[in-house]
Amino acid sequence: MKYSNFMEVTFKALSVNEGFARVCVASFCVQLNPSVDEITDIKTAVSEAVTNCVVHAYPNAIKGDITLRCELEGDLVSITISDRGVGIKDVEKAREPFYTSKPSEERSGMGFTVMESFMDSVDVSSNSFGTTVKMTKRIATCEVAKEC
Numbered sequence: 759m760k761y762s763n764f765m766e767v768t769f770k771a772l773s774v775n776e777g778f779a780r781v782c783v784a785s786f787c788v789q790l791n792p793s794v795d796e797i798t799d800i801k802t803a804v805s806e807a808v809t810n811c812v813v814h815a816y817p818n819a820i821k822g823d824i825t826l827r828c829e830l831e832g833d834l835v836s837i838t839i840s841d842r843g844v845g846i847k848d849v850e851k852a853r854e855p856f857y858t859s860k861p862s863e864e865r866s867g868m869g870f871t872v873m874e875s876f877m878d879s880v881d882v883s884s885n886s887f888g889t890t891v892k893m894t895k896r897i898a899t900c901e902v903a904k905e906c
Contacts, residue, residue, distance in 0.1 A: 763789065764829040771812045771821040771841060779808045779826050779839075786828050787835055790897045799876035800835065800895060806872045807839040807891045815843025815889060838892045846884040853882065 765786050769775045780801040787800060804826075811824045822842055829836040853870040873880045877893040884890070 760832040761790075762829075762831050764827065766825065766827040768823050768825045771816050771824050771843070773809070773812050775824070776805055776808045776812065779824070780805050782826065783828050783837060787830070787897070790830060790833065790835070791899055792897045793899045796895070796897055796899065800837070803873045803876045803880075803893055803895075804837060804839070806870075807837075807893070810870075810891070811839065811841040811843065811889070814846070815841040817844060833897045834894060835897060836892065836894050838890060840888060840890040842888040845886045846882070846889055 763786075765782075767779075767782055769778060783804050784797050784801050787797060792800070808824060808826070812821075815824075816822045825838075825840050827838040829838075853874075870880065870882070873891070873893060877895045879892075879894045881892045882889065
């Protein structure tokens, strides 16, 4: 039987919660016995996805929520980060390296590029009711009860 587990948490789209999201996912993924490099990659990608929500999803003073879901299926980690913000008008453009919709804020425009470099896959869907980023990564060092 293949190992399976999941967790889901919702929190306010505040920059102080970015660290919480990183630690939450890292702590949950520890059960697969990832290497330090694997867990660092995951934490970095989660950080970028959450930061995108904080910076772009809710442009008004009222910050909405971010939902983080992490699923484990065998040696595969799937992380979904979603918001109910304004959405991304042009997802393909937003995924281009160095593209930023907020150049006056000195944003680097590398969020999606960083996610893609650290994860095995990154899928983005967006509309005027929010954005969802789903990232996956195989844990090569997975040893959980020899069931990976």
